[in-house]
Amino acid sequence: MEPEHCRNELNALVCDFVERLCLKASCAALQPPLLAEKLPLGLSVAAPKRTAASLRWLLRGERPANAPCDPSEQEEAGLAVVDLCALLVSETVLVHYTPRPKGITPPPIQQSGEEAIDEKYWKRRYNYFARFDEGIRMDPGAWFEVTPESVARHIADRFQYDTVVDGTCGVGGNAIQFAMTSRSVVAVDTDAQRLADARHNARIYGVADRIRFVHDDFVKFADNYTGAPVDAVFLSPPWGGPGHLDCPHFSLRDVQVPDIMQLFAAAAKLCPRVALYLPRHTDLHEVAILAAQHGFPAVEVEKVFFQHPTPHLKLVVVYFSSDVAQQGIPKSITQKSVGRDRAQRLMQSKASGLAGRDRAATLPEAYAVLALSLTFGRAFCESVRLLELRLLKVRPLQI
Numbered sequence: 001m002e003p004e005h006c007r008n009e010l011n012a013l014v015c016d017f018v019e020r021l022c023l024k025a026s027c028a029a030l031q032p033p034l035l036a037e038k039l040p041l042g043l044s045v046a047a048p049k050r051t052a053a054s055l056r057w058l059l060r061g062e063r064p065a066n067a068p069c070d071p072s073e074q075e076e077a078g079l080a081v082v083d084l085c086a087l088l089v090s091e092t093v094l095v096h097y098t099p100r101p102k103g104i105t106p107p108p109i110q111q112s113g114e115e116a117i118d119e120k121y122w123k124r125r126y127n128y129f130a131r132f133d134e135g136i137r138m139d140p141g142a143w144f145e146v147t148p149e150s151v152a153r154h155i156a157d158r159f160q161y162d163t164v165v166d167g168t169c170g171v172g173g174n175a176i177q178f179a180m181t182s183r184s185v186v187a188v189d190t191d192a193q194r195l196a197d198a199r200h201n202a203r204i205y206g207v208a209d210r211i212r213f214v215h216d217d218f219v220k221f222a223d224n225y226t227g228a229p230v231d232a233v234f235l236s237p238p239w240g241g242p243g244h245l246d247c248p249h250f251s252l253r254d255v256q257v258p259d260i261m262q263l264f265a266a267a268a269k270l271c272p273r274v275a276l277y278l279p280r281h282t283d284l285h286e287v288a289i290l291a292a293q294h295g296f297p298a299v300e301v302e303k304v305f306f307q308h309p310t311p312h313l314k315l316v317v318v319y320f321s322s323d324v325a326q327q328g329i330p331k332s333i334t335q336k337s338v339g340r341d342r343a344q345r346l347m348q349s350k351a352s353g354l355a356g357r358d359r360a361a362t363l364p365e366a367y368a369v370l371a372l373s374l375t376f377g378r379a380f381c382e383s384v385r386l387l388e389l390r391l392l393k394v395r396p397l398q399i
């Protein structure tokens with residue numbers, strides 16, 4: 001590539017990055033991000049406020065004519081609550097035991113072409129794949145993108161269906177576990193090498209014959225899908241590498257796919273049960289906007305904690321489904337050991353130091369109405385939405 005061309009491309013990348021940061025900062029200035037760490041176990045209500053311009057940016061990726069770099073310059077006119085969404089907040093604490101397989105000599109630290117694997121990730125290799133020593137393949141990027149096996153197993157335990165689609169398969173961390181609990185899995189990815197690695201890894205776990213690997217863009221795949229009815233779609237889009245934690249909050253627009261809103265819309269069209277695997281500091285106001293856009297009055301936000309070295313929030317999984325409104329309000333923390341026994345041990349525990357954080361995001365009036373909606377189901381939920389908005393003395397924002 002010509003040096004001049006490289007410079008232009010780099011400039012464009014830097015400008016794009018700065019502009020995204022500015023847009024993100026201006027949204028945060030309108031209303032502080034709603035973070036999972038602030039949400040207690042149980043029911044909360046998200047009431048996202050946006051201007052029409054910032055909503056257009058979030059939903060359609062349309063940048064305002066003059067990117068509002070100074071949040072104070074953001075026009076406040078038209079700021080309104082977009083919609084309401086009930087968040088059923090559950091908490092799961094995972095403990096992962098990874099006994100080394102007997103009789104196999106661990107390989108030396110893996111070198112991939114020019115790039116050596118960071119020792120921090122190498123030490124966690126059995127957390128990513130307990131059967132790592134049997135020849136698991138991962139490219140350098142996959143080391144920080146793969147879903148840890150304990151988390152993938154846990155999600156798969158909740159996904160026991162006939163047909164599950166993993167729309168962003170990567171090297172197969174989730175698809176392999178889905179194949180252990182569901183009858184068949186369709187695993188889609190735009191990266192052919194990742195899919196080849198996923199197929200290889202699935203053979204190690206003895207489930208390759210239950211997974212159909214499809215090399216495609218998920219949006220196109222969903223548009224053309226003609227197979228068996230899909231029971232659930234899982235999406236774990238790229239978060240942008242280890243640097244995604246540098247910002248105090250994560251925007252859905254930070255997701256590194258051409259358009260996360262299109263990806264989600266494609267998933268919701270394929271099946272009205274979608275799980276989204278997101279960073280722990282995702283702004284849940286945006287998740288609520290996404291849910292409302294697709295007609296989900298309630299979502300489950302599962303906070304996944306790791307126990308070691310000290311209990312810490314690792315990530316969130318958001319479940320969009322009409323089942324959510326019926327499933328009741330989470331009351332206790334689930335603790336789960338993965339990897340010690342083949343049959344996982346489930347323990348329900350009320351007494352945990354993780355409960356009892358502040359309820360800053362709960363709006364009392366809406367809380368009461370939504371509690372009723374959750375009791376009486378989806379149809380009721382839809383009919384009370386206007387009432388909820390009236391209680392808050394706001395109207396839905398049109399874009």
Ligand SMILES: C[S@@+](CC[C@H](N)C(=O)[O-])C[C@H]1O[C@@H](n2cnc3c(N)ncnc32)[C@H](O)[C@@H]1O
Pocket residue numbers: 145146147148167168169170171172173174175188189190191194216217218219236237238239256257258263
């Ligand atoms: C975070 S990784 C998934 C990791 C996977 N859950 C695992 O455990 O191995 C995200 C994957 O999404 C893929 N991807 C990005 N955009 C995509 C699209 N439009 N359609 C399908 N896959 C896409 C990337 O190639 C990448 O492999």
